[in-house]
Amino acid sequence: MHIYDAFRSSFIIIFFLSYIFLVSGLIINVLQLCSCIIWPFNKALFRKINCYLALGIWSQFTFLAQWWSKSDCILYINPDDRKKIANENIIVIMNHKYDIDWLAAWVACQRMGMLKGSKIVAKQPLKFVPILGWCWICTETIFVRRAWESDRETLANDLRRIFANYPENHYFNLMLSCEGTRFTEKKRLASMKIAQEKGLPELKHHILPRTKGFTLLLQGAENRVEALYDITLGFKKTGAEPTLLSIIKGRSCQAELFIRRIPISEIPTDTEGSSNWVHELYREKDKIYDYFAQHGTFAGNGLPRVEISRNYYDLLIELGWVVIIGMPSIIYFFQFLWTSSILAKFIFVIIISIVTAVGRTMIAITETERGSHYGENNKEH
Numbered sequence: 451m452h453i454y455d456a457f458r459s460s461f462i463i464i465f466f467l468s469y470i471f472l473v474s475g476l477i478i479n480v481l482q483l484c485s486c487i488i489w490p491f492n493k494a495l496f497r498k499i500n501c502y503l504a505l506g507i508w509s510q511f512t513f514l515a516q517w518w519s520k521s522d523c524i525l526y527i528n529p530d531d532r533k534k535i536a537n538e539n540i541i542v543i544m545n546h547k548y549d550i551d552w553l554a555a556w557v558a559c560q561r562m563g564m565l566k567g568s569k570i571v572a573k574q575p576l577k578f579v580p581i582l583g584w585c586w587i588c589t590e591t592i593f594v595r596r597a598w599e600s601d602r603e604t605l606a607n608d609l610r611r612i613f614a615n616y617p618e619n620h621y622f623n624l625m626l627s628c629e630g631t632r633f634t635e636k637k638r639l640a641s642m643k644i645a646q647e648k649g650l651p652e653l654k655h656h657i658l659p660r661t662k663g664f665t666l667l668l669q670g671a672e673n674r675v676e677a678l679y680d681i682t683l684g685f686k687k688t689g690a691e692p693t694l695l696s697i698i699k700g701r702s703c704q705a706e707l708f709i710r711r712i713p714i715s716e717i718p719t720d721t722e723g724s725s726n727w728v729h730e731l732y733r734e735k736d737k738i739y740d741y742f743a744q745h746g747t748f749a750g751n752g753l754p755r756v757e758i759s760r761n762y763y764d765l766l767i768e769l770g771w772v773v774i775i776g777m778p779s780i781i782y783f784f785q786f787l788w789t790s791s792i793l794a795k796f797i798f799v800i801i802i803s804i805v806t807a808v809g810r811t812m813i814a815i816t817e818t819e820r821g822s823h824y825g826e827n828n829k830e831h
Contacts, residue, residue: 687746688781
């Protein structure tokens, strides 16, 4: 077993998987770019095509989580809500506490057949990330600058565009974090100073939520969104450290998701009512996560445990890329070593170094300690 673990975490294997991701991702980005000629004539067809093209990229991440590292996610959700979640347009609010909370959400979506409809509200710099950022542009991710004057117009316009000519019998899930940034204790303390000034309840495990963007999303839903799903995520300490590097090295992480469905009709749409509702939601989320922090699980906190087994779609997609890109590249690599000049080999080493650096940079984007400092200044709340 130690030999197999060492094999999975070895540089050559990590490089091979990264190489397949980069090449396949660029292929899909080119196909997505070509599909843009369809947009002016048939927006619904453009969306269908890009939903499935995106799976070719996103499924590689869920493959790493579910099959490569054998990580798992357990859901705590009302069985009736489980039946509805994949068959309606929804807004998802999730805590943003871990490096790979987004990946746990993707795994849950993949198992429930929802991954192709995933959309997010993300900070604008992410649109420039090679492969992923370009893919998010074509799948209509909403990018914000974290400046309300410009973001207000962006949110309103992007929502109207998403709702216009959306394909029938295709459903989207729009995920956002009202905290606006990944949790750190420094950011929490800064936000709690504002909470005290405004007479809001103190949160132990979350940053004070920003409510303006959510209110605008709610007002722009235009009866096209049926429900909001509140997700509180926790990673069990019995698993590996929840980072993308742990996943790539084959180390298993264990996530639990506590999911509540709230009909949109029950949420106030006026500015003050919506703001108060969000603050109350986060007060409840804080209690839910505090239960997890004390017990190491959401079991016994009011919702039944639901296990959704892996399916083979992401595994087949990964194997397909290995056959299309990986195997020919290995054959060509050995031919290259046998016939190439010293100069060509030197250039090849440089290319490997560049690919390694790009892969490491993309991993760094997910790391908390390298994340943005947004929220550490009281004036940003």
